[in-house]
Amino acid sequence: MTSKNKINEDLANERRKCNFNIEEVTYILDGGKEKTLQRKKIEDVALNGGASVDDIPEEYLSARERYENAIRKSCIYTNIVKNEVLEITGIENYGSPVLRRTGDAFFKDISPFMLHLGMFVPSIIGQCTAEQQATWLPRALDMKIIGAYAQTELGHGTFIRGLETTATYDPETEEFVLHSPTITSYKWWAGGLGRTANHCTVVAQLYTQGKCHGTHLFIVQIRDLETHMPLPGVKVGEIGPRMGFNTADNGFLGFNNYRIPRMNMMMKNAQVLKDGTYVKAARHGKLTYGTMVFVRVTLVGEASFNLAKAVTIAVRYSAVRRQSELRPGSIEPQILDYPTQQHKLFICIATAHAFQLTASWLWNTFTAVQAEMKKGNVDTLPELHALSSCLKALSTSDATAYIEQCRFACGGHGYMLSSNLPFLYAFVVATRTYEGDYTVLLLQTARFLVKAWEQAESGKVVTPTVAYLNRHFTTNGKMIWDNSPEGIIRVFQSVAAGKISLCVRSIRNRITSGMDHEDAWLMTTVQLVNAAEAHCRSVILHTYWNEIVRLTKHSSDNVKTVLNQLVMLYLTYWALERTGDLLRYSTISENDIDLLQRQYEELLVKIRPNAVGLVDAFDIRDEILQSTLGSYDGRVYERLMEEVQKNPLNKEPVDPSFHKYLKPLMKSKI
């Protein structure tokens, strides 16, 4: 081992202290040993040549240079994926989370191809007929065409029914005429649309035979494949600097009576026949929203992964960083030894676990619902929509808050872009808004909860994720407090049931006092968001606990212990966060709360020796972490110094601005 990659002594000590088998935990988080081995194989192939390939860190580049550099790296990565990785994994792994995550070694910000693979390709798979897929999919997968997903407009993002772009069918030519009738109808935000894409999925109001049939999806070519010039009738460009996503060339797009062939309407769920007759597959009105459901499901895993990155950085840094004295003259402690620091960080480790296991469970639910829908059964779709909406909302919101907490935990150095924490924050905070804003999605879940409550009230057995509502109608009074995992989960379910019940009462009272249903609902939305949050919290607690019990059945004792400590920390943390609710909806006493607090503090002490082992178990390679503070070897100060050498401002001893501005200022008289 050279002195350059010698492990920091404090970090080495932490690893010696770790008492569980790190690989075993990695296997659990990856979904099994085979998946870990496959991931490592992919990473080895994809990152073999040293991924970052940036001489100057991308944050020093101008907007133009950054974009060009991002395209350059996207092409390098795509070629590696096409020529080397898919050879091993097969084409079906094209959009897999492993490839998405390995891609992070190439980009601190984001690849302009992300939306092509993240939404354009999924919309072809989910919304096109087999015949259409045969036309478009091979070309899209082979990057012969590059697409974006243009749904949001300048005037509307949330309210899809309010979109203004029109697609009017002309039976004479068997074409759709796309048009942007107003400024607010311009497509806005689509990633990859501004400079990169030559095609996109466009969501537009479909008109045929003089009637509007609501929003539908169309595949639209927007640029010439040879010259990349926008086609006549298409106005396209980049929307400007953003808080993050600056290499994603988010774009705008307008149409002036732009014609596309009839077969460019994505026709899996509805068709327009040659003569203009509209035929709808009579299954479910919202199947055209399917791509969004798919992405919401994948975003739970994204939240987990990005939080895992942030907490890996913050825990390793906290083991290396020493600050202050506990007693006069004593050696400065590692900041990880402060209980307040542990309080900031261990919940982040537990949350990353909770979201990762919930993401896998949600993915299995998603694929089961897809399988049912293939058979023509759409009964399970509302529950999936309610689940994916609230889990997307909470996971992205919590991950955002905890990534910021990790940054705070790294003090001043966490503010450096080279720590990667600001990039992670800017990336994840957007996920709280895109693909459905936090509040809006929780209100979707609330609609489902109120209906489920009414069903349970009428004695019907409701679906598994809200089965606690049936219990609500068979028990009297407050839920008995019980400090076991199952007991805490039951109490959280009672909190959710109690809050939904209050919402229903509030809506009914308002209607009784003369409001119509819409106003009564509107006036109750603050409570409804709160109830949906409580429901989702109970789903996460329940899933995390169940999955840990199931997945550690055959684990070694120490792995069982440490994973159990983490899940208990998570349950206790949330119980303490929600003492107000617990006092209201359960028999918990002040003494019980004191006990919970003690239990929480004891858990911090127990987890402390394994903290570095736990973040090592996320097994995120340095190339992917891209952080001066979080590398495996803990050479924090050396890396910060090395980074300074890359700063173009340090290339010359005297900056030209001195002679141009400063010196004249210094010489000038008052």
Ligand SMILES: CCCCCCCCCCCCCCCCCCCC(=O)SCCNC(=O)CCNC(=O)[C@H](O)C(C)(C)COP(=O)(O)OP(=O)(O)OC[C@H]1O[C@@H](n2cnc3c(N)ncnc32)[C@H](O)[C@@H]1OP(=O)(O)O
């Ligand atoms: C080289 C590089 C390598 C890289 C590798 C890449 C690998 C790929 C990785 C993938 C990573 C993914 C990254 C993705 C990045 C994404 C970027 C962002 C993209 C976007 O943001 S796209 C735009 C998204 N927009 C939204 O989400 C809009 C939100 N609004 C809505 O969803 C709806 O309008 C809303 C709010 C649901 C309301 O709709 P509306 O029609 O008005 O419906 P109602 O409220 O009236 O409800 C009616 C009824 O329908 C039910 N409903 C609603 N939605 C759905 C649904 N989706 N599914 C099922 N049912 C639905 C609703 O519950 C109501 O039911 P009722 O029974 O109560 O009547």
Ligand SMILES: Cc1cc2nc3c(=O)[nH]c(=O)nc-3n(C[C@H](O)[C@H](O)[C@H](O)COP(=O)(O)OP(=O)(O)OC[C@H]3O[C@@H](n4cnc5c(N)ncnc54)[C@H](O)[C@@H]3O)c2cc1C
């Ligand atoms: C980084 C980034 C990338 C994106 N990429 C894409 C893309 O590739 N393709 C694409 O089509 N779009 C994309 N979007 C757009 C994104 O999907 C929308 O911004 C998002 O859906 C929110 O819609 P909005 O901007 O219209 O917000 P608004 O709906 O205007 O929300 C503003 C506020 O109003 C509140 N609000 C709105 N409606 C309601 C309601 N009914 N009840 C209560 N409160 C409400 C919201 O909670 C929020 O607080 C992207 C956005 C970002 C930030």
